[in-house]
Amino acid sequence: MSVPTALLGLLEPRPSHGYELKREYDALFGEQGRQLSFGQLYGTLARLERDGQIAIDGAEPGEGPERKRYVITPTGVAHLGHWLAEPEQPNPQLQAVLFVKVVLALLSDRPAAQYLDAQRAAHREQMRALTAMRKRGRLTTALLADYGLFHLEADLRWIDVTAERLDQLRAEVVR
Amino acid sequence: MSPSDGVILAAVDVYKNFGSTAALQGASVELARGEVVAVVGPSGSGKSTLLHCLAGIFRPDRGEVWFDGRRIDQLSDDRSAQLRRTAFGFVFQFGQLVPELTAVDNVALPLLLNKVHRGDAYERAGSWFPRLELDGLQRRRTGELSGGQAQRVAIARALVAQPRVIFADEPTGSLDSLTGERVMDLLLDNARAAGTTVVLVTHDARIAAGADRDVTVRDGVATSPARSTAVR
Numbered sequence: 001m002s003v004p005t006a007l008l009g010l011l012e013p014r015p016s017h018g019y020e021l022k023r024e025y026d027a028l029f030g031e032q033g034r035q036l037s038f039g040q041l042y043g044t045l046a047r048l049e050r051d052g053q054i055a056i057d058g059a060e061p062g063e064g065p066e067r068k069r070y071v072i073t074p075t076g077v078a079h080l081g082h083w084l085a086e087p088e089q090p091n092p093q094l095q096a097v098l099f100v101k102v103v104l105a106l107l108s109d110r111p112a113a114q115y116l117d118a119q120r121a122a123h124r125e126q127m128r129a130l131t132a133m134r135k136r137g138r139l140t141t142a143l144l145a146d147y148g149l150f151h152l153e154a155d156l157r158w159i160d161v162t163a164e165r166l167d168q169l170r171a172e173v174v175r
Numbered sequence: 176m177s178p179s180d181g182v183i184l185a186a187v188d189v190y191k192n193f194g195s196t197a198a199l200q201g202a203s204v205e206l207a208r209g210e211v212v213a214v215v216g217p218s219g220s221g222k223s224t225l226l227h228c229l230a231g232i233f234r235p236d237r238g239e240v241w242f243d244g245r246r247i248d249q250l251s252d253d254r255s256a257q258l259r260r261t262a263f264g265f266v267f268q269f270g271q272l273v274p275e276l277t278a279v280d281n282v283a284l285p286l287l288l289n290k291v292h293r294g295d296a297y298e299r300a301g302s303w304f305p306r307l308e309l310d311g312l313q314r315r316r317t318g319e320l321s322g323g324q325a326q327r328v329a330i331a332r333a334l335v336a337q338p339r340v341i342f343a344d345e346p347t348g349s350l351d352s353l354t355g356e357r358v359m360d361l362l363l364d365n366a367r368a369a370g371t372t373v374v375l376v377t378h379d380a381r382i383a384a385g386a387d388r389d390v391t392v393r394d395g396v397a398t399s400p401a402r403s404t405a406v407r
Binding site for chain 1: 215217360380381383384385386387388389391
């Protein structure tokens with residue numbers, strides 16, 4: 001999650017105060033302990049201001065820094081637009097780790113099938129937790145859970161296909 | 176040996192062959208009362224055969240099946256059919272509704288077969304329609320329903336006689352992903368509210384994730400990785 005661009009995105013529709021930004025951020029993106037700390041919030045706002053992506057649109061007199069009103073600048077709008085339009089690098093990290101584990105298990109004559117079974121069980125357990133989260137939440141929460149569920153499902157398919165072909169893989173990697 | 180307390184349904188070391196094909200080779204599984212268990216595994220692993228043995232539809236070649244403290248694998252065909260009518264409900268992937276009958280006729284059918292008074296049967300059948308988001312469809316012939324609607328009628332029919340166990344074999348197999356998930360939510364929410372045990376056979380990991388735990392069947396043998404911690 002990119003906190004700076006998320007804050008730019010929240011500021012684009014209308015200027016806002018720090019506290020209000022944190023409230024909105026946490027409501028949309030703060031699931032599962034990913035809430036923004038005030039330190040992170042104000043540190044990020046200071047950097048965005050330094051980089052000219054946001055500006056202070058007046059502070060209410062006699063108040064502390066949390067009463068500053070922030071507004072996105074044209075530079076900030078351009079940066080946000082670029083970030084949104086740029087596809088993310090597809091990055092199947094977990095599969096790569098699992099792949100290395102399977103190959104190393106086969107090379108060292110350890111029980112790769114058992115490791116895959118354990119991984120499958122862990123994946124299914126996490127899918128049950130995400131399914132419970134999907135059912136109890138708002139649509140934002142449900143879609144976040146769905147994102148995780150689809151990725152775990154893809155991993156599971158890989159685990160199943162690999163488990164079916166362990167003998168073939170062993171023959172190929174063990175010399 | 177009989178299963179432990181709190182277990183409503185169990186297969187103990189069950190073997191089942193079809194000709195020279197060994198479908199189950201010593202499968203054992205226990206289900207607690209009110210538990211929702213997904214039976215998962217590769218195609219041809221024996222998961223549907225296990226469901227059919229647990230439900231008394233197939234008679235095991237060897238091993239025992241227990242329901243509510245009684246062995247049911249040696250019941251006569253008549254007693255077995257009676258047990259299925261009174262204590263079990265079924266949801267399958269295809270072809271379970273009678274197309275010539277209306278939706279509410281289909282739902283009332285298990286009650287009528289159990290000799291429930293006609294008026295009472297239709298009243299109880301009708302009460303399931305709002306719960307399964309089927310308002311206004313009581314008089315529709317089931318051939319005129321969408322796949323998701325037909326499957327929800329099948330769920331109502333499975334639940335209407337207040338069964339102790341629901342057996343669902345690939346209940347979302349013919350539905351798109353969103354419809355399938357909604358159908359599953361309705362099945363499991365209603366079964367849980369009634370305290371009904373559910374045996375759910377599925378190849379779909381997302382559908383299986385709605386269960387309390389899963390049992391994997393591979394090469395005719397059932398294993399349950401999270402048995403000790405996941406039972407509620």
